[in-house]
Amino acid sequence: MKPSAYGPFTYSPIVRRPRLTWPNGARVALWVIPNIEFFSLEERPGGHGGGKIPDVPLWSERDYGNRVGVFRLMQVLDRHGIRATVALNSNLCARHPVIIEEGQARRWEWMGHNQTNTQRLNEVPPGEESKVIHDSLAEIARATGARPAGWLGSGLQETWDTLDLLAAEGVEYVCDWCNDDQPYLMNLEGGRKLVSLPYSHDINDKPAFEHRNRTAAEFQEMICRQFDVLYREGEESGRVMAIAIHPYLTGLPYRIGAFDAALEYICRHEGVWRATGSEIARHYAAQAEKQN
Secondary structure, three states, X not given: OOOOOOOOOXXXXXXXXXXXOOHHHOOEEEEEEEEEOOOOOOXXXXXXXXXXXXXXXXXXXXXXXXXXXXXXXXXXXXXXXXXXXXXXXXXXXXXXXXXXXXXXXXXXXXXXXXXXXXOOHHHOOOOOHHHHHHHHHXXXXXXXXXXXXXXXXXXXXXXXXXXXXXXXXXXXXXXXXXXXXXXXXXXXXXXXXXXXXXXXXXXXXXXXXXXXXXXXXXXXXXXXXXXXHHHHHOOOOOEEEEEEEOOOOOOOHHHHHHHHHHHHHHHOXXXXXXXXXXXXXXXXXXXXXXXX
16 A cells, blocks of 8 residues: 555444444354464564563463463363464464464464564565565465465554555455454555454453553453443444454463353353354455445
């Protein structure tokens, strides 16, 4: 996209849109996004600034998620019949293939999330962004047998070129733009389109626990109250409920129960579509095409 003061889409107040419907009359499309990431012991995690390498305590926190926490998350999601849509660092495919195998057994969906979380797209050398995106998607496709339909940037960071590069690679939806409770279309160069799918800065364990110092009980309450409002509003026009989690945070023993309880609360309501990212994006895109 070209540099501009607003994004590659029109401003659209939610009170002046056509009614959005979900399958079987659901009010809310629920999708759960585990961020399963690889951190090199030889580098600092993105967003953590400089420091001595190796930083064993910082690295170990994150490695716990891939050794232990992710398998707790799998058990909870299994219990509620939820297929996760994983934001996956592609380097993890070779480093921790058992996680891929366990996710495949559950028919989880995988979307691109850079190669590693120690590098953001707006930090790569000029001219190398396209290779990072291509290689990330290709590695996930080789490991899972399916090319990712979606993308979440590491740190949700982009450059002015990112959306066009993603569209050129056949990506259908992107989650970096957390500015809506419904999907919408992004209009790119050459007539290409991407669906922007609602993700969340708030219903996200990383800012909740690491930046706002929320307790597990408070995060559970945040999830439930978010759902209550979206469920009420979804009676008039469908909403998307995104829950972003990280195995090294929510997968800890003293937090997993709160996540389980929040999902139990949501799933006992009728009219909740437990969906994957591509299911939501494709259903929306088909509906938007009919309305245009």
